[in-house]
Amino acid sequence: MLLELSPDQLLTTTRAVRRRLDFDRPVPRAIVEECLNLALQAPNGSNQQTWQWVLVDDPEVRTAVAQLYAASMAQHLEELQSAASTIPKIDYSDEGNARLTASVNYLLENMHRVPVLVIPTFAGRPxxxxxxxxxxxxxxxxxxxxxxxxxxxxxxxxxxWTTIHLHKEREMAELLGVPFERRTQAGLFPVAYTLGTDFKPARRRPVQEVVHWNCWSRK
Ligand SMILES: Cc1cc2nc3c(=O)[nH]c(=O)nc-3n(C[C@H](O)[C@H](O)[C@H](O)COP(=O)(O)O)c2cc1C
Structure with missing residues (x-):
């Protein structure tokens, strides 16, 4: 069933959903494929459509994927501690960042319960x-x-949207049978029905802060 959302509402209320994923409501394969069918209309270089999508709904495989996600997060946090890390540091004293971290941790702890995990891949290695x-x-x-x-x-x-598991992309490739030398994973996307459908536009930097008409030095 389609929600009644205008294009602008759709664009401004499609949020990163973690705490409001419904782990108990099954997601039919048909609806995932219907959404993918729409997604495959997207632009892509020279229309080569090298994408291949791994869809995981087997509970045992989901658990293995979730374990790798958790191991990757541990590696990520360890790397963040290192002075030589090139990963941008996050200010945890900021209230918004602290809330985000709690939400990220909730997904981390419940990843195995998400009905479908989607791993998009493309040909080649960047x-x-x-x-x-x-x-x-x-x-x-x-x-x-x-x-x-x-x-x-x-x-x-x-x-x-999640990218954390890419710290262990090779291990994920082995787990899922993806040919790592020839194919890149773009991320890991938990898919579930949402608990309620009312989502709000997020707070973002105002457009005036991020535009440069004609020249970098001008606003
Ligand atoms: C490139 C990219 C990587 C991300 N990686 C993760 C991740 O590994 N884990 C996670 O829980 N969220 C991840 N996110 C989700 C962001 O935290 C989220 O998009 C951001 O906080 C904005 O959320 P909002 O659109 O709901 O306001 C990622 C998002 C992007 C675009």
């Missing part, structure tokens, strides 16, 4: 590639992923 190639590779999957999230939202489901 490691060390020049920006043109990197942009072409990532740009040929990320629009489809966002379309997928919008399609979920329009049907009363939700997801959260």
């Amino acid at each position: 490691d060390g590639a020049r920006p043109f190639l990197q942009a072409s590779m990532w740009g040929s999957i990320l629009p489809a992923v966002w379309s997928f999230m919008l399609a979920l939202r329009s049907r009363g489901l939700g997801s959260a």
Whole structure:
């Protein structure tokens, strides 16, 4: 069933859903495929459509995926502690960041309970590639992923963009039988019905703070 949302409402209320994922309501495969079918209309480089999507609904595989996600998070936090880390530091004294961390941890602890876990992949490896190639590779999957999230939202489901498991991308590839040397995983997307469907626009930086008309030095 489609929610009654205008295009603007859809764009402004498709949130990262973690605490409001319904772990107990089964998600039919057909609805995931319906959303993917819409997502596959997304732009992609030279229309090569190298995307392949791994959909996990087997409880045992979900548990194994969740364990790798948790191990990756542990590695992530360890790396953050290191002075040499290039991962941007987060200010945990900020109330919003603290709330976000609690929400991230909730998903972490419950990942195995999420009915469907989606891992989009694309052909090739961007490691060390020049920006043109990197942009072409990532740009040929990320629009489809966002379309997928919008399609979920329009049907009363939700997801959260996650990349943490990519610290252990090779191990995930082994677990799921993805050919790591030839294929890159774009993230891990938990899919569930949402508890309620009322989501609000988030607070973002005002547009005036982030635009530069004609020249970087001008607003
Ligand atoms: C590139 C990227 C990586 C992200 N990685 C994670 C992640 O590993 N785990 C997680 O729980 N959320 C992750 N998020 C979700 C963000 O925390 C979320 O999009 C952001 O806080 C804004 O949330 P909102 O749209 O609900 O306001 C990621 C989002 C993006 C775009």
